[in-house]
Amino acid sequence: MTATPLSEDSFRHEHARLVAILTCDLGIRHLADVEDAVQAAMLSAVERWPLRGTPENPSAWLYRVARNHLLGNLRKTSRRRQVLQNDYAKTIDSNRSDGSADDDEQTRCLLRMLFLCCDEVVPEESRLAFTLKTLCGFSVKEIAVRLFTNDENIYKRISRAKASLSQTRLVDAELSTENFMNRMPSVRRVLYLMFTEGYLSIDAESSIRSELCDEAIRLALVLASHRDGEHPETSALIALMLLNTARLNGRQDHAGGLLLLEEQDRTKWDQELIAQGMHWLKKSSTGEHFSRYHCEAGIAAAHCLSPSFTETRWDDIVKNYSVLASFVDVPVHRLNHALAIAENDGPAVGLEFLKLYQPPSWLAGSYMWSAVSADLYFRCGQQQMAIEFYETAIATAPTAAIGKLIQRRFDYTCLLTRVRTPPSD
Structure with a gap:
């Protein structure tokens, strides 16, 4: 046992991991049970670890506690016969009794959950709210701010999603190409919002949450590697994430305060990430497909490639915002467009x-x-x-x-x- 507790960000990541893995095993119908079990494991960690120290393998410990809590509850309910009939308990016990799911398996479960949350049976306005709450660990307040609505509406959207998915069973079979492509826009949107929350968070304790940026990039890269996932729009999404992430080190002062773009030390920008972002931007240009993500990646590239604030190609940025407006009507983009026009x-x-x-x-x-x-x-x-x-x-x-x-x-x-x-x- 060690004395160092997991951070809040680590708990958030573990929450998503455990929900994805256990739901993959049991099916979406048992989501409420899974969430209760994961919450119980997190609470147990908060109570025990400060007194007894953090386990050598925190992920395995959390998995075992959540699994035991889940199985205990299922065996006490009227669904016990159904659970045993489908041999779910045996599946959980035999597959990951030590909580040691490897990275590939975890990623597979996370992606399956992403696509499940974006199932066509779920009302479109509910997909994002449900996924951000269930899989990404966002609070209702965070979701409400990002989706420009209030807490009550978010609660309603999440409830509708759960009701829609209540009769759906998550099976091992791969999604068909048609289903994969139909759900892809919603999945990309979830990853985009996950990245956005990381890049400028409304969390009271942390204005930049790099772990969310990293997770969004990781899942987007996995998405692009899927047999049906290599698409110019996905490449553009990855490009804008990498190009913006490259600037994170320069966005805060020594005390963690946010800096204006004109105040940032550009020598702190990550040139390797900029190069990777430009690679994906070039990759996104294949074919004739053009999307909002291409526009936003182009704006990020213009900033990254400018040697100084005064030498920024504001004319290119203005053009990209003009094209962006033709793709999606996001009022916040109007504000950035106005500022770019003011500079140009x-x-x-x-x-x-x-x-x-x-x-x-x-x-x-x-x-x-x-x-x-x-x-x-x-x-x-x-x-x-x-x-x-x-x-x-x-x-x-x-x-x-x-x-x-x-x-x-x-x-x-x-x-x-x-x-x-x-x-x-």
Whole structure:
């Protein structure tokens, strides 16, 4: 036994791993039992490890406790006969009694769960919420923010997904090519959101969660290696993940605070990851298929290949955002588009572009809309309007780290525009 406990991020990873493996064994109908068992194992670890030390193999320990809890509950319920008839208990006991599923098996289970969660029987709006909660370990609040809705709607979506899957059995047979391709867009979307949460998290304790970025990349690479998974859109998704991950080391200061793009030390950007990202971007260009991920990878590439902030090819970035708008109507992209226009054509043009857009209600009062509006109004010399938006941005920031980043942006813009009087508290 050792004295070092698992971090919260490690617990999240273990949660996804255990849910995937045990559900692969038992089937989706027993998902609630699996989740209860995994939760019990996690709680047991939180209670015991600080007192007795962390086991030499934490993953195996968690698996054994979850398995024993699961089998104990199943044997007590009315489903005992069904469980024994299908020999599930024997399967669990014989396959992984030591919890030592290898990496390939774990990845296989995770991918199978991803595609199961994106089954056509699940309402489309419920697939993402259900997968992010069940398999990725996101909280309801995190999902609500990422999907631009409220907690109540997320609870409803997850419930609908569970109801839809209640009669589905997860079997060992591989998905048909048709099923695989039908579910692929939803799977890519889940991986994209997993990466997004890692790149700029709304978690109160950690503004960057690199383990989520790494997991999204790993699963995307496995997806691309599947017999039906080699697709330009998947390659573009991998490219944008790698290119953005390459910049992570430069996005925080020594104290862990977020830095503005113009403040970042580009020598800290990972050149090897940039090279890998460019390889996948080139790979994504085969054929005539073009997607939103191609646009976003192109934007990330423009930043990575620029020697400095002032030498950034903002014209290329503006073009990519214009094309992106034709693929998907994501209001947040409008904000980034406006900022790119401001850098390329001047803040007045960027502000005019933003003012022509009628934001949805959830965005109009958000920190994102307010922060960008404050920045552009300041740069256009309209200080009073800017201060009002700035105060809203600070008040609605979901975490302290994001609030501090908004403050940095305000201070930086004040310096550029020679505004020396800060807004009142």
